[in-house]
Amino acid sequence: MSYVEATPLGARARRRRILGRRFLRRPAAGVSLVIVVGAIGAAVFARWVAPYAPDQTDFDALLASPSREHLLGTDELGRDTLSRIIWGARASIQAGFFATVLAMAIAVPIGLIAGYYRGWLDTVIARVTDVLLAFPFLILAVGLAAILGPSLLNATLALGIAAVPPLVRIARGEVLALREEDYVRAAIANGANDAVIIGRHIVPNMASTLLVQATVTIPAAIIGEAVLSFLGLGVQPPTPSWGVMLNAAQPYLSEAPSLAVYPGLAIVIVALAFNLLGDGLRDVFDPKTER
Amino acid sequence: MTEPLLEVQDLSVRFNTDDGAVHAVDRMSLALAPSEVLGIVGESGCGKSVTALSILGLLPSTATVTGSARFEDAELLGASRSRLRKIRGRKISFVFQEPMTSLNPVLRVGNQIEEVVREHMDLPRRAARERVVELFDLVHIPDPLRRVDEYPHQLSGGMRQRVMIAMALACDPKILIADEPTTALDVTIQAGILDLLRELRARLGTAIILITHNLGVVADLADRVVVMYAGRKAEEAAVGELFAHPQHPYTIGLLGAVPRAGGAHNGRLQEIPGRVPSLAELPGHCAFADRCPRADEQSWSEVPELRQVRPDHVVACFHPGER
Numbered sequence: 001m002s003y004v005e006a007t008p009l010g011a012r013a014r015r016r017r018i019l020g021r022r023f024l025r026r027p028a029a030g031v032s033l034v035i036v037v038g039a040i041g042a043a044v045f046a047r048w049v050a051p052y053a054p055d056q057t058d059f060d061a062l063l064a065s066p067s068r069e070h071l072l073g074t075d076e077l078g079r080d081t082l083s084r085i086i087w088g089a090r091a092s093i094q095a096g097f098f099a100t101v102l103a104m105a106i107a108v109p110i111g112l113i114a115g116y117y118r119g120w121l122d123t124v125i126a127r128v129t130d131v132l133l134a135f136p137f138l139i140l141a142v143g144l145a146a147i148l149g150p151s152l153l154n155a156t157l158a159l160g161i162a163a164v165p166p167l168v169r170i171a172r173g174e175v176l177a178l179r180e181e182d183y184v185r186a187a188i189a190n191g192a193n194d195a196v197i198i199g200r201h202i203v204p205n206m207a208s209t210l211l212v213q214a215t216v217t218i219p220a221a222i223i224g225e226a227v228l229s230f231l232g233l234g235v236q237p238p239t240p241s242w243g244v245m246l247n248a249a250q251p252y253l254s255e256a257p258s259l260a261v262y263p264g265l266a267i268v269i270v271a272l273a274f275n276l277l278g279d280g281l282r283d284v285f286d287p288k289t290e291r
Numbered sequence: 292m293t294e295p296l297l298e299v300q301d302l303s304v305r306f307n308t309d310d311g312a313v314h315a316v317d318r319m320s321l322a323l324a325p326s327e328v329l330g331i332v333g334e335s336g337c338g339k340s341v342t343a344l345s346i347l348g349l350l351p352s353t354a355t356v357t358g359s360a361r362f363e364d365a366e367l368l369g370a371s372r373s374r375l376r377k378i379r380g381r382k383i384s385f386v387f388q389e390p391m392t393s394l395n396p397v398l399r400v401g402n403q404i405e406e407v408v409r410e411h412m413d414l415p416r417r418a419a420r421e422r423v424v425e426l427f428d429l430v431h432i433p434d435p436l437r438r439v440d441e442y443p444h445q446l447s448g449g450m451r452q453r454v455m456i457a458m459a460l461a462c463d464p465k466i467l468i469a470d471e472p473t474t475a476l477d478v479t480i481q482a483g484i485l486d487l488l489r490e491l492r493a494r495l496g497t498a499i500i501l502i503t504h505n506l507g508v509v510a511d512l513a514d515r516v517v518v519m520y521a522g523r524k525a526e527e528a529a530v531g532e533l534f535a536h537p538q539h540p541y542t543i544g545l546l547g548a549v550p551r552a553g554g555a556h557n558g559r560l561q562e563i564p565g566r567v568p569s570l571a572e573l574p575g576h577c578a579f580a581d582r583c584p585r586a587d588e589q590s591w592s593e594v595p596e597l598r599q600v601r602p603d604h605v606v607a608c609f610h611p612g613e614r
Contacts, residue, residue, distance in 0.1 A: 182392040189349055189387075190380030190407045190458060200406060204397045 022284045029280025035273035043089040052080040054087035054240040063256045072262050075245075076252060081259065084240040085266050091234070091241035092270065095156045095225035096218040102160030103167050103217060104210065110164075111171025112198060116179060126172065132165040141224050145233040152225075152241075155234035159221045170213055174206045181205075208285040215278030219271035226267050242267050295322040296465060296498055297346070297383075302358035302368075304338070304345050304522075313570045315341045317522045318358070323466065326496040328488075330513030330530070332506060332545070336567060338522040339502045343468045347383060348375045363465075381411040384459035388471035390451035394443035400454045401427075401439025407461045426457040430487060449480035456487065460495070467491075468500045473508060485511050506549050510534060518542050521568055521578035524597060528604035538600050538611035540583050577609070585610040 024030055042049050051071075052058075058070070058078040066073045072081040114125040132140070144158035178184060184201050192201075228234035229243025237244050242263040249259035304316040316338040323329050331339045345356045346367055360367040362383065367375070379385075387393045395403055401423050408419045420439075427435030430453040443451060452472065459467055469488065473481035489512055492499055501513055509516050509530065516533045518526040518541065526539040537543045547561035565582035568574065577595050580586040587610070595607045 182387060182389050183395040185349075186385070186387055186393045186455070186458075187395075187406075188379070189347065189385040190461075191376045191378070191410055192380075192406065193376060193410070196406060196410065200398065201395050205395070207397075 019284050023280055026280050026283065028276045029283075032273040032276040032280065035269060036277055039089050039270045039273070040093055042086045043093040046087045046090055050080075050083040050086040052083040054084050055079065055238055056083070063252060063259075065256075065258070073256070073258050075248065075256075075259055081245075081262055084245060085242070085263055088240040088242045088245060088263065088266070089270075091152055091229065091239070091243075092222045092225055092267070095152065095159060095234075096222040096274075098156045099159035099163060099221035099224070100214050100217045102157065103163035104214065106161070107164045107167030108171050108203075108206075108210065111168045112175055112202070114168070115172040115175025116194070116198060116202070122172075125168065129165045129168045129172075133169065137162050137166075137220060138224060138227055141228065142231065142233065145228050150233050150236060152235045152239075155225055155228045156221075158228070158233075159224045162224070163217050163221060167213060167217065170209065171206065174209050175202055178202045178205050208281075212278050212282045212285065215274050215281060219274035222271050222274070223267060226263075294324075296325045296327075297321070297323040297360065297362045299342075299346065299360045300358055302342060302345065302356070302360060304341050304350065305355045305357075307353050307355065311571060314573050315354075315522055315570055316345065317573065319519075319522075319524055321517060323498050323500060325465070326492060326498050327515065328492060328499045328501060328513045330501045330503065330509035330516040331519060332503060332509055332516060333519035333525075334504055334567060336570070337519045338570075339519050340470050342519075343385075343470060343500060343502055346468075347379050347385075348372075349379075349385075377411075380407055380459075380464070381462045382464055383466040383468065384462075384464040386452070386455050386459045386467065386469040386472050388474050390448050390455055390475060393455055394451055396443055399440050399442055400446065400451075404439075404454070404458045404461055407458055411462045422461070423457075426461060427454075429460065429491070430454075430457045432457070447480075448476050449483060452476060452480075452484055453487065456484075456491075460491065460497070463495065464497060466498045466500065468502070470502045471504070472501070474503070474505070481508075488512060506545055518545070521573065522570055523578065524605075524607065525579070526604075526606045526608075527597075528601075532601065532604050536601060536604070536613055538604065538606040538613065539579075539608045540585050540610075541579050543613070544582075579608075 056079065058074060058080070060078070061067070061070060061074045062078045063076055064070055064074045070080050070082070072085070074080055075084070110125060114122040141158045141162035144161055145155050148154035148158055179202065184197060187197050187201055225234055225241065226243035226246065229241040230247045232247070235241035235244050237248065245263040246260055249263070252259055299319065299321040302316055302319040303314070306313040306315055319338070319342055321329065331342065333339050341350065344350050345354065346360045348367070348370070350356065356368055358368065362378070367378070394400060401420070404423045404426060405419045408414060408422050412419070414422065423439055424435045427438055432438050432450060432453050438446070446454065472488070473484050476484065485508060488499060491497055501509065503509060513530050516528060516530050517524055518539065520541050526533065526537070526542050533542065534546070537546055541563070544561070544563035548563065563582055568578050568581070575594065576592055577583070577586065577590040580590040583590065589609050595609050597605045597607045599605050600611045
């Protein structure tokens with residue numbers, strides 16, 4: 001034979017390459033990924049990335065317009081807006097991630113129990129979920145945050161709990177579909193116990209759906225954190241947070257509208273980036289899309 | 292006849308649906324001798340799969356199962372979940388129709404079989420691994436050491452079915468229930484799988500219940516055949532006897548519908564007119580009456596019971612006979 005066999009690529013590596021190629025074919029997803037990574041980087045490395053400390057005041061430049069020293073201007077106390085946005089990313093990213101992790105940790109086991117074991121417990125869980133879904137996410141979060149008291153931790157808890165109902169519904173629906181799969185039936189017929197069926201057959205096959213759902217929950221929680229902080233139920237000033245900055249900008253809307261515009265833009269861009277990233281991931285994981 | 296390995300008696304399965312009860316299986320009896328191959332034949336929805344699933348308690352909770360299924364001197368129907376789990380895959384295992392979807396897409400095939408081995412045999416990881424390679428060899432998967440680490444999507448349909456058979460054989464079961472094992476495969480692959488089943492029976496002495504709608508498959512492999520119609524046993528005989536002297540008009544119809552090279556039908560296959568009756572409203576007469584050329588008043592008023600018409604040959608028909 002004249003042809004040389006291509007170097008055998010591991011199955012996993014090959015699949016990863018196909019997925020990577022699918023992902024990069026979508027420019028919006030690629031840009032979103034850059035923004036998301038940038039936002040996370042800013043949050044983690046704020047100390048080194050931000051030109052000033054978030055609470056460092058410059059009394060020579062109060063409510064200053066953008067300049068070489070202060071790229072996005074300063075607020076009424078002369079604090080650098082860019083630096084505060086970078087530091088504020090911490091609160092947003094923390095709330096976004098930990099609320100989502102918390103919501104997953106609560107919702108997935110509930111969904112698994114309801115969807116896998118069915119019975120009256122499933123009926124109860126499904127109906128309670130329906131009732132909770134009747135409350136808009138933010139109303140639920142605001143209510144919970146008001147009960148828990150204002151702080152970033154409590155805001156994160158409130159957002160995490162408020163995000164549970166839709167995730168329970170998604171997890172339960174996924175389990176209901178997966179337990180009818182032939183390989184689950186085959187595993188049962190081969191005497192597998194429930195732990196094996198759930199742990200090895202159901203959860204791994206839910207992973208991509210849950211990952212995509214996480215990219216929807218994270219921006220919702222980021223916006224939620226901004227709302228709670230804006231309302232005084234989340235991060236407390238002087239700690240920077242995009243919501244806190246929006247709130248502080250209110251009295252100066254006519255003199256220095258940029259004080260509200262930049263944190264607002266930060267929220268919109270980061271939330272949008274997470275959403276578009278989720279769209280990209282969904283397309284990548286959907287086996288029906290072409291390679 | 293030797294002591295049967297599995298003896299099913301008067302098995303009835305009823306599904307409770309919103310539109311009332313559906314009688315999927317009605318007073319079915321079977322006996323399976325050690326290392327025997329029993330073919331169960333019938334068209335879609337005649338209850339052949341339900342019969343097999345009910346034995347291991349694999350039906351959904353809407354099903355009500357009555358009767359008895361004895362395996363190794365123990366009753367299977369109504370046995371506890373944990374007891375059944377020890378039998379499933381260990382003593383009686385299943386091969387399903389759909390090799391394309393019966394393997395978990397996110398697990399390497401070797402790991403999936405290893406799981407079954409470890410579930411039942413309490414082997415350390417290394418030994419379980421070796422067992423998997425041995426099984427791959429047994430079902431003639433080439434290059435087993437490499438194949439065990441592949442994902443299902445890297446294997447062809449025939450290979451996947453071999454993997455499923457390897458999984459079913461993982462713990463040396465006494466009985467292998469193969470539910471339409473070749474239906475989803477193309478013809479040349481089918482022949483390979485049937486050869487494999489035949490070889491396994493000879494080498495391991497595994498008894499096989501072969502569920503199929505393909506009489507060719509039965510003729511190829513089975514020792515004895517049960518023909519089912521509308522949830523009931525219509526006829527049962529040794530395979531040669533059944534093909535040589537079919538008694539039930541339904542069996543005769545099925546045999547007439549088998550394509551044969553150079554057949555005497557002027558190139559046209561004989562069909563059985565009409566359709567299978569709905570199982571929701573099983574009639575108080577012979578279920579086959581409306582499709583049967585021999586139906587008379589008795590067929591329309593009574594349900595025929597099974598009776599012996601020739602040595603080791605039972606049929607449920609008022610008018611049995613070869614023509």
